[in-house]
Amino acid sequence: MKTAIDFRPAPAALPPFDIHPLAWLRQQPAAPQSQRPGSALYTLILVDEPSLGAGPAILSAQASGELYLSRPGQPALATVPARAQGQVLRFTDEFVGLAGHERELLLFQLFHPAATEPLQVPAEQATDMAFLLTSMQRQAAGATLLREDLLRSYLKTLLLYCSRLRQQQSPPTPLLQAGLLGRFQQLLEANYTTWKSVAEYAQRLHVTANHLSVSIRKETGQPASEHIRQRIVLEAKRLITLSDVPLKEVAYQLGFEDVAHFSKLFKRCTGLTFSQFKQQTRAQYHPLQLAVA
Incomplete structure (x- = not known):
């Protein structure tokens, strides 16, 4: 489950x-x-x-x-x-x-x-x-x-x-290779567009979903599910900040077939609709472009 x-x-x-x-x-x-x-x-x-x-x-x-x-x-x-x-x-x-x-x-x-x-x-x-x-x-x-x-x-x-x-x-051994947190972060970075549940990561890490969530919370203060959600939302924010992409394209790049589901997720995570966030981002990061427009 x-x-x-x-x-x-x-x-x-x-x-x-x-x-x-x-x-x-x-x-x-x-x-x-x-x-x-x-x-x-x-x-x-x-x-x-x-x-x-x-x-x-x-x-x-x-x-x-x-x-x-x-x-x-x-x-x-x-x-x-x-x-x-x-x-x-x-x-x-x-x-x-x-x-x-x-x-x-x-x-x-x-x-x-x-x-x-x-x-x-x-x-x-x-x-x-x-x-x-x-x-x-x-x-x-x-x-x-x-x-x-x-x-x-x-x-x-x-x-x-x-x-x-x-x-x-630092020692030659890469820091991220040691520990469950590092291995989870590496898997998350490679698979956040396809894996959306804690169970999928836990299976690859050979632990239970509960053990993974508890362990990640202990080290970071947030459960594994929070990291998954934030990585997805972060990439959406990055795409909006660095380029003028439409909602449908962002949803597609993040592995969501249902655009409405992604739109709902984005609003619940940020408190803003996709369009509102894009407008706010343009005002925050590109004020001169708005003034010229």
């Missing part, structure tokens, strides 16, 4: 991208630990001279630094030195728009919950990271054409630099 997916209203939308001094983050209220994977923020904190608590706001090109990464639900400042200064960059899953191998490499492995130690940023890489941060700050502060596209491009490049540091400084 297939485990039913529990549909509940999505939380309020979060800023898709922002970048601030580390001091700003310390003044913000703690983020809820129950934020959903598909809508909550991934956080990168680049610290310059953490032991001294002094230095420029952006990682300098002359000094090595440290990189702290936290995934949705993890406290961003838990291990950051109290006197450290640097930059905080936050983004949502749908904003960066990753899929396939890029998503596994730049989100699952880079932000794996087992990877708790900060990454050391050698001086030779600081110059490139400083340039990327400065470029993102400039784009985020303005309202120029292709602003989001440029931000997304810079962000992916920065994540690639971070991923290379992770691979250089």
Whole structure:
């Protein structure tokens, strides 16, 4: 018997991208630990001279630094030195728009919950990271054409630099190969357009559907069904954000033969109809295009 997916209203939308001094983050209220994977923020904190608590706001090109990464639900400042200064960059899953191998490499492995130690940023890489941060700050502060596209491009490049540091400084065994969560995430990424129930994943993982849901909830705070639903909805959001595709085409790409069923699922997950969400996304991500139109 297939485990039913529990549909509940999505939380309020979060800023898709922002970048601030580390001091700003310390003044913000703690983020809820129950934020959903598909809508909550991934956080990168680049610290310059953490032991001294002094230095420029952006990682300098002359000094090595440290990189702290936290995934949705993890406290961003838990291990950051109290006197450290640097930059905080936050983004949502749908904003960066990753899929396939890029998503596994730049989100699952880079932000794996087992990877708790900060990454050391050698001086030779600081110059490139400083340039990327400065470029993102400039784009985020303005309202120029292709602003989001440029931000997304810079962000992916920065994540690639971070991923290379992770691979250089972590054990050679891929983080995702160990544990039920990693194997479930890999299966989900490869099969979310065809497998829609917990039971289908549990069968391939040689566990019961209940054991899979309980185990995934224990590690992430959400059951397996939530991850399945959020991955489907995330891809729908990504398609809407990156291209002007109609409802029928999105439903088809996500493996739904019944467009009405997909439309109902989308509304229950986001609180908006497909058309409403598309209009809201255009206003949020492409304000200049609306102004010209």
